[in-house]
Amino acid sequence: MSYRLGIDVGGTNTDAVILDVNDRVVAKAKRPTTEDISSGIREAVDAVLAESQIDPTHIVNAMLGTTHSTNAIVERRGLSKIGMLRLCAPSGLGVPPFLDWPPDIIPHLGKHFEMVKGGYEYNGTPLAQPDSGEIRQALERLGEKKIEALAVSCVFSPVNNDQELLVRGIAEEVFGKSLPVSLSSEIGSIGILERENATILNAAILKIASNAYVSFQNVLLEHGVKANLFITQNDGTLMAVDYARLYPVFTIASGPTNSLRGAAFLSGLSDAVVVDVGGTTTDVGILKSGFPRESTTAVEIGGVRTNFRMPDLISIGLGGGSLVKAEEDVVRVGPESVGYRITREARVFGGNTLTATDIAVAAGMADIGDPQSVKDLDRGLLRRAGERIKGMVEEVIDRMKTTSEDIPVVTVGGGSILLPNTLKGASKVSKPENFEVANAIGAAISQISGSIDGVFDVASKGREAVIDEVKDAAVQEAVKAGADSKTVEIVELEEIPLAYLPSNAVRFRVKAVGKLKKGW
Amino acid sequence: MRYLKASDIDFLAIGAAVLGSGGGGDPYLGKLMAKEAILEKGDVRLIDVNEVPDEELVIPSAMMGAPSVMLEKLPNGKEPEAAFRAVESFFGKKAYATMSIEAGGINSCIPVYTAARLGLPLVDVDGMGRAFPEIPMVTFSLGGVKASPMVVCDEKGNKVVLETINNAWIETLSRTVTVAMGLSSMIGLYVMDGKTLKEFGVRGTISLAIEIGHRIISAHKRKESPVDSILEVTKGYRLFEGKVTDVQRDLTTGFVRGKAHFEGIDRYRGTGFRLDFQNENLVGMLDGKPCAMVPDLITVLDRETGSPITTEHLRYGQRVMIIGMPCAPIWRTEKGLAQVGPRYFKYDIDYEPIEELMKRRAS
Numbered sequence: 100m101s102y103r104l105g106i107d108v109g110g111t112n113t114d115a116v117i118l119d120v121n122d123r124v125v126a127k128a129k130r131p132t133t134e135d136i137s138s139g140i141r142e143a144v145d146a147v148l149a150e151s152q153i154d155p156t157h158i159v160n161a162m163l164g165t166t167h168s169t170n171a172i173v174e175r176r177g178l179s180k181i182g183m184l185r186l187c188a189p190s191g192l193g194v195p196p197f198l199d200w201p202p203d204i205i206p207h208l209g210k211h212f213e214m215v216k217g218g219y220e221y222n223g224t225p226l227a228q229p230d231s232g233e234i235r236q237a238l239e240r241l242g243e244k245k246i247e248a249l250a251v252s253c254v255f256s257p258v259n260n261d262q263e264l265l266v267r268g269i270a271e272e273v274f275g276k277s278l279p280v281s282l283s284s285e286i287g288s289i290g291i292l293e294r295e296n297a298t299i300l301n302a303a304i305l306k307i308a309s310n311a312y313v314s315f316q317n318v319l320l321e322h323g324v325k326a327n328l329f330i331t332q333n334d335g336t337l338m339a340v341d342y343a344r345l346y347p348v349f350t351i352a353s354g355p356t357n358s359l360r361g362a363a364f365l366s367g368l369s370d371a372v373v374v375d376v377g378g379t380t381t382d383v384g385i386l387k388s389g390f391p392r393e394s395t396t397a398v399e400i401g402g403v404r405t406n407f408r409m410p411d412l413i414s415i416g417l418g419g420g421s422l423v424k425a426e427e428d429v430v431r432v433g434p435e436s437v438g439y440r441i442t443r444e445a446r447v448f449g450g451n452t453l454t455a456t457d458i459a460v461a462a463g464m465a466d467i468g469d470p471q472s473v474k475d476l477d478r479g480l481l482r483r484a485g486e487r488i489k490g491m492v493e494e495v496i497d498r499m500k501t502t503s504e505d506i507p508v509v510t511v512g513g514g515s516i517l518l519p520n521t522l523k524g525a526s527k528v529s530k531p532e533n534f535e536v537a538n539a540i541g542a543a544i545s546q547i548s549g550s551i552d553g554v555f556d557v558a559s560k561g562r563e564a565v566i567d568e569v570k571d572a573a574v575q576e577a578v579k580a581g582a583d584s585k586t587v588e589i590v591e592l593e594e595i596p597l598a599y600l601p602s603n604a605v606r607f608r609v610k611a612v613g614k615l616k617k618g619w
Numbered sequence: 620m621r622y623l624k625a626s627d628i629d630f631l632a633i634g635a636a637v638l639g640s641g642g643g644g645d646p647y648l649g650k651l652m653a654k655e656a657i658l659e660k661g662d663v664r665l666i667d668v669n670e671v672p673d674e675e676l677v678i679p680s681a682m683m684g685a686p687s688v689m690l691e692k693l694p695n696g697k698e699p700e701a702a703f704r705a706v707e708s709f710f711g712k713k714a715y716a717t718m719s720i721e722a723g724g725i726n727s728c729i730p731v732y733t734a735a736r737l738g739l740p741l742v743d744v745d746g747m748g749r750a751f752p753e754i755p756m757v758t759f760s761l762g763g764v765k766a767s768p769m770v771v772c773d774e775k776g777n778k779v780v781l782e783t784i785n786n787a788w789i790e791t792l793s794r795t796v797t798v799a800m801g802l803s804s805m806i807g808l809y810v811m812d813g814k815t816l817k818e819f820g821v822r823g824t825i826s827l828a829i830e831i832g833h834r835i836i837s838a839h840k841r842k843e844s845p846v847d848s849i850l851e852v853t854k855g856y857r858l859f860e861g862k863v864t865d866v867q868r869d870l871t872t873g874f875v876r877g878k879a880h881f882e883g884i885d886r887y888r889g890t891g892f893r894l895d896f897q898n899e900n901l902v903g904m905l906d907g908k909p910c911a912m913v914p915d916l917i918t919v920l921d922r923e924t925g926s927p928i929t930t931e932h933l934r935y936g937q938r939v940m941i942i943g944m945p946c947a948p949i950w951r952t953e954k955g956l957a958q959v960g961p962r963y964f965k966y967d968i969d970y971e972p973i974e975e976l977m978k979r980r981a982s
Contacts, residue, residue: 190774193696199651220801221688226775254692290690292651498936503864554687604802606687 105543126151182241186217218254308347361541376514419514549576582613630832639723642899649728675715684803911943
C-alpha cells in the first residue's frame with residue numbers, strides 16, 4: 100500500500116491527514132501550531148501516524164501547506180538583504196524600484212538597486228540591447244552593499260526572458276553560484292512594479308523558507324518517512340520541495356487555497372461557494388472547475404503591492420468564538436471574538452462569555468461542551484442571533500457570486516457548526532465529513548500546474564495558432580514541474596484584448612494542470 | 620495660488636475618479652509618478668485660471684496607450700521636457716503652465732508629474748470637468764481650439780509633432796504613432812493661450828477633485844459615509860442605492876461598452892436601476908425612466924467605503940450608491956450637447972439637466 104501525508108500549518112492549529120491511494124482519509128490529527136513550526140508538525144505527525152498504524156515507509160508523497168513565509172514578510176522577520184537590478188533603460192528611469200514600499204520594511208532589505216539598458220516591447224522585440232559590461236559594473240556595485248540575494252527584473256520579461264537569463268549568467272561570474280538569484284519572469288506577470296516587488300520579496304524569503312522546508316524534511320526523516328516532499332502553492336497546485344526553495348513567494352496564499360481545494364474534494368463539487376468558518380473569521384471563496392477563483396485586483400502582502408493571483412476571498416468577522424450581544428432590537432455577532440480562548444470563556448465550556456458556539460449548541464445544531472449551561476437562553480435571542488449569523492453569511496455568498504442563479508455551498512472549518520442547512524442563494528448546502536481538516540486534505544490532494552501569461556501579436560500568426568502555442572507552452576511547464584503528461588489539461592484560458600488601441604495585441608493567461616507523475 | 624504636496628495626490632486621484640464618471644481606469648501609476656516627482660523636485664504650484672496672463676501659452680499633458688503596456692514599460696522621466704520643447708519651438712514661445720485634459724484615471728495625475736518635472740505651475744482647470752472616451756470631447760473644441768498641433772513622445776526620445784486638418788485626423792494619426800512607439804506615449808495637445816483658457820476651460824476641477832478626495836478619505840477614517848459631503852461639494856444627487864445584479868460588456872468596438880443592472884436595497888427596495896456606459900457612465904434609468912444622462916456626471920460608489928468604482932470593475936453582487944452631479948454649464952449649450960449629449964451616443968432622448976429630472980422625480 101502507498102499513502103500520502105498532508106499537513107497544514109495554520110495560525111492556530113497544525114493539521115495532518117493520511118490518505119490512501121483511493122484518496123480515503125485513513126487518519127487525521129489536529130495539534131496547536133508552535134512558534135518554531137517544526138515542533139507543531141512533529142506533534143501532528145506523531146499523532147496521525149499513531150492513529151493510522153501504517154508503516155511510515157509506505158508514505159510515498161508528503162505535502163506541506165504553510166504560511167510561514169507570509170508571516171515572515173508581514174512581521175518583517177528573518178528577511179535577507181537584497182540587490183535589485185532592472186533592465187529597462189531608456190524606459191522606467193522615472194519610476195525606480197522600491198517606490199511606494201512601506202518604510203518599516205526597508206531597513207530589513209536595504210534599498211540597493213541599479214537600472215541598466217535593456218527590456219522589450221510588448222511583442223518581444225528589444226526596447227534596447229543590454230550591455231554586459233554595464234550589467235557587470237552594476238552587479239559589482241550591488242556586491243559592495245553586502246547583499247544576500249539578487250532580484251532581477253526586465254521590461255516585458257514575461258514575453259521574453261532572454262535578458263534576465265543573461266543577467267543570471269553574469270551574476271554567476273561575478274558572485275559565484277552561492278548568491279541566490281530570483282528572476283521576475285519566473286515570478287509574476289505583466290505590470291513591472293508589482294512583478295518586481297514580488298521578485299524582491301521572493302529573494303528576501305529564500306533563506307527563511309529554505310530553513311523551514313529543511314526542518315520539515317528532518318521531522319519526516321525522524322519518523323522514518325522517506326517520501327517525496329512537496330509544498331503547496333497559491334493556485335492549489337504543488338511544487339517539489341527543491342523548486343519551492345527557489346520560489347517561496349508562490350506559497351504565501353496557500354492557506355485559503357488549501358481550504359477551498361479541500362472543500363472541493365470533500366464535497367465532490369467543482370463549482371461552488373466555499374464558506375470556511377474559523378474561530379474569529381469566516382472566509383468565503385469561489386470554486387471554478389475545482390480551483391479557487393482568483394482576484395483581479397492588486398494584492399498587498401505586508402503592505403507591498405504585488406500582482407499575484409490570489410484566491411478571491413471575502414473575510415468577515417464571524418467565527419465560533421464571536422461575541423454575541425443583544426442591543427435593544429438588534430443582536431450583534433462579532434467581529435470581536437474570544438479566539439483560541441473559546442475553550443475557557445464560552446458558556447458551554449464553563450465561561451461567562453456568550454459566543455456564537457453557545458448559540459449553536461443552545462439551538463441544538465451542535466453538541467459541544469455542556470448543553471445544560473445554555474438551556475436557559477432566551478428563545479427570542481436565539482432566533483435573532485441565528486438569523487443574524489445566517490444573514491451575514493448569505494450576504495457574502497451573494498457578493499461572491501457572478502450571477503443571480505442559486506449555486507451549491509460547501510461549509511468547512513471548525514466553526515461551520517454555526518451554519519444552518521439552508522441558505523438563501525444556495526441550491527444546496529453541503530457539510531462534508533472531515534470538514535475540520537479540509538486544509539490538510541486540500542494539501543494532500545494537490546496537483547501539478549504550469550502557466551503562461553504574456554502579450555502576443557495575433558496578426559502575424561493568426562489567433563488559433565497563437566492559442567495552440569500558448570496552450571502547448573503551459574502543458575510543457577506543467578510536465579516540467581512533475582505532472583504526468585497524459586493527465587495534463589488546460590483549466591484556464593483567458594484572452595484579454597488590449598483595449599483603447601487599434602492593434603492586434605492580445606494578452607493570454609493560460610494554466611495547465613495534471614496529476615503527479617508516477618514515482619513522484 | 621496654493622501648493623500641491625505629495626499627500627494631496629492621494630486626494631486628487633480618488634476625487635478625480637469620482638468626477639471621472641466611471642472612466643479613466645486605475646490611477647495608481649499616475650499617482651506614484653506625481654508623488655515621486657514632487658518628492659524629488661518640490662511642491663507644485665496650483666494656480667487659478669485668472670493667474671494665467673491672456674497671451675501666455677498653456678500646454679495640457681497626458682499619457683496615451685494601452686493601460687497594460689503603460690504598467691509594464693514605464694516612463695523615462697524626460698518625456699515631458701521633450702514634449703514641451705517640441706511644442707515651444709513650434710510656437711516660438713515658452714510654456715507658462717500645464718494642465719489636465721480630463722479628470723479620472725492616470726491622466727488626472729500626469730499633469731502634476733509634468734508640472735513637477737518642469738518646474739511649471741499647474742492650472743486649476745481641465746477640458747471636461749469629468750472623463751470622456753474621445754480626444755475631441757473637450758470644452759476647448761467648442762471654442763474652436765484645435766487638438767493640432769499635437770506632440771507625441773516616447774521613452775526612447777522620439778518625438779512626433781502632428782499638424783492635421785481636423786481633430787478626427789489627430790485621433791487616427793496619434794493612435795498610429797503610439798502603436799509604433801510600442802503602445803504607450805506621452806502627449807501634449809490643445810495648446811492654447813490664457814485668454815482662450817479663461818473662456819472655455821472648466822474651472823476649479825483640480826481643487827474640486829482634491830476636496831472630494833479629502834472628504835472621502837477623512838470620512839473613511841471616521842468610519843462614516845462620505846456621500847452627503849460629496850453631494851454637498853458637487854451639488855449632486857443621490858440617484859440609487861442597491862446591488863449589481865448583472866453586467867454586460869462588449870469590447871469589440873475598442874471601447875468598453877455595456878449595461879449594468881441594479882436591484883434596490885433599503886429605501887430603494889422594490890426598484891431597479893439600469894446604467895449604460897461606454898468607458899464612462901452615460902445614462903442612468905430608475906425603473907425605466909432616465910434620471911441622469913450625459914454630459915451630467917454619473918458615478919458609482921462602494922456603499923461601504925465611498926470609493927468610486929470604474930466601469931471595468933463593476934461586477935455582480937457589489938453593494939453600491941449611485942450619485943449624479945451636474946456637468947460644467949458649457950456642456951449644456953447647443954454646441955456642447957451636439958458634441959457630448961445623449962443623441963451623440965445614439966440615444967433617442969433629449970438631454971434634460973439632472974436638476975430638472977430630480978425635481979420631477981420628487982413631485
